[in-house]
Amino acid sequence: MIKVNKLFKQFGSQVVLNEISFEIKPGELLVILGESGSGKSVLLQHLIGLIKPDHGVVEIEGRDITKLRESDLLRVRRDMGYLFQDGALYDFMTVYENAAFPLREHTRLKRKDIKTKVLDILKMVDLKGAEGKFPSQLSGGMRKRAALARAVIMDSKILFCDEPTSGLDPIKSRNIMDLINTIVRKLKCTTVIASHDIINSLRIADRLILIRQGQIVAAGTPAELRSSKDAYLQEFFN
Amino acid sequence: MSFIFNHFIKFIAGVGEALFFLLDVVKYIILGRIRWSEVLKQIFEQGIQSVVIICLTSMASGAVLALQSYVMLNRFGSKELVAQLVALSLVRELSPVFSSFVFTGKVGARITAELGTMKVNDQLTATRAMGVDPVEFLVVPRMVACFLVLPGLVVLSEVVGIWGGYMVGVYSAGISSSTYIHQTLSAVGMVDFFSGFTKTFLFALLISWVACYQGFKTSGGSLGVGQYTTKAVALSYILVVVSNVFVTKIILVFWG
Ligand SMILES: Nc1ncnc2c1ncn2[C@@H]1O[C@H](COP(=O)(O)OP(=O)(O)O)[C@@H](O)[C@H]1O
Numbered sequence A: 001m002i003k004v005n006k007l008f009k010q011f012g013s014q015v016v017l018n019e020i021s022f023e024i025k026p027g028e029l030l031v032i033l034g035e036s037g038s039g040k041s042v043l044l045q046h047l048i049g050l051i052k053p054d055h056g057v058v059e060i061e062g063r064d065i066t067k068l069r070e071s072d073l074l075r076v077r078r079d080m081g082y083l084f085q086d087g088a089l090y091d092f093m094t095v096y097e098n099a100a101f102p103l104r105e106h107t108r109l110k111r112k113d114i115k116t117k118v119l120d121i122l123k124m125v126d127l128k129g130a131e132g133k134f135p136s137q138l139s140g141g142m143r144k145r146a147a148l149a150r151a152v153i154m155d156s157k158i159l160f161c162d163e164p165t166s167g168l169d170p171i172k173s174r175n176i177m178d179l180i181n182t183i184v185r186k187l188k189c190t191t192v193i194a195s196h197d198i199i200n201s202l203r204i205a206d207r208l209i210l211i212r213q214g215q216i217v218a219a220g221t222p223a224e225l226r227s228s229k230d231a232y233l234q235e236f237f238n
Numbered sequence B: 001m002s003f004i005f006n007h008f009i010k011f012i013a014g015v016g017e018a019l020f021f022l023l024d025v026v027k028y029i030i031l032g033r034i035r036w037s038e039v040l041k042q043i044f045e046q047g048i049q050s051v052v053i054i055c056l057t058s059m060a061s062g063a064v065l066a067l068q069s070y071v072m073l074n075r076f077g078s079k080e081l082v083a084q085l086v087a088l089s090l091v092r093e094l095s096p097v098f099s100s101f102v103f104t105g106k107v108g109a110r111i112t113a114e115l116g117t118m119k120v121n122d123q124l125t126a127t128r129a130m131g132v133d134p135v136e137f138l139v140v141p142r143m144v145a146c147f148l149v150l151p152g153l154v155v156l157s158e159v160v161g162i163w164g165g166y167m168v169g170v171y172s173a174g175i176s177s178s179t180y181i182h183q184t185l186s187a188v189g190m191v192d193f194f195s196g197f198t199k200t201f202l203f204a205l206l207i208s209w210v211a212c213y214q215g216f217k218t219s220g221g222s223l224g225v226g227q228y229t230t231k232a233v234a235l236s237y238i239l240v241v242v243s244n245v246f247v248t249k250i251i252l253v254f255w256g
């Protein structure tokens, strides 16, 4: 259970999050919609404690993480996955090493078990055979899938994805969203995706929220959002 | 007036931030949380990267020192003193300072560019997101490696530099080989060696600190990586030359 309450953040004089409040139920797949620059990434990074709010609360499993020190946050984050917009893979590591990194850091698994697990996940994200490649040798879509593998390798119960479809063509966008959907349903992950890809989001989300100017302007299930009066949403449906 | 004041405040804040960064590094080192396999990798890379160019510059400096000092010393009929002058100059000043310059240009610049690229590509943030402190994972090994590599390179530079002087002294100035070696050995005392050698640890600290910190502060895409890298190199040069004046004074007070 993730609870966000009156989260407020400004950079200089620009208010990015204006007392935003919402909840995410366990196992739910929530999509945060918003135009580029609306603060989706900033919001997502608050949920994992990478940014501290000016005020407001982010409660994860009953614990307010905005009050934690970085050293405690590091521990909290081990149980969460985060898919960065451009993957943020280590460019000095191969795909295999990237995916294995969290396991090597935080578990005492044997080399052999790590190998089994990593190869499993890489197969799941359709990167079989690309283990030895470096991120610079991958296409954009492959990089995202490798990053997805790294984000879910710890079997975390919470996954955050920042713009998983950005920079991809329509077919690849569809594929990666479906892939995320499949994986998180299988792992029973609570998932928060930030996206401006409304069409794909509507297909996979349990619930969506639309943010603009630091506030939620529409929220609900895909069906509810389709009947929303919001002009930005209507533009997509008509 | 307020303009200057604002800049002054910014400067102080910047120094404070950099100090906290260093404190973080020191904390991990004291706690013994040093990733030695990473350190080894770094030592290898940093060493390989700078060893050839350090040898070249040192040999050239030693040779040039010998050529120039021979011109002067020969007028006083004491050309065998060339050996002493070359050795002392190298050991006390030139090798530590020149090696630090080369090290800054090769290793410091690479560290800033590497970490800066990782910063602008979210790799540093991703490290934190995976529950690992990027300071522990990326900075500590690099700084520890610098601390071990630079002093080694300086000693190498001294040896090669003296050899450069020897070549000129023996083959061009006609000083006998045994005289040259004897003069060198009798000139360089422990104090001379250590007064130069001690500095290299300070320089290693300054260079690696600046390089890592600027890398972590990088913003503004590939353009930013370039800017912060140049900034790190310039800042390292300044810190090395300026701090050299002060430590030299201190060392002279204690050791003569
Ligand atoms: N570290 C920061 N410093 C200053 N402004 C920032 C920072 N991070 C984000 N912003 C600003 O916050 C706004 C929202 O950014 P972001 O969350 O990245 O948008 P989105 O992900 O929805 O495209 C943007 O206007 C951006 O310029």
Ligand SMILES: [Mg+2]
Residues within 6 Å of the ligand: A040, A041, A042, A085, A162, A163
């Ligand atoms: Mg974004």
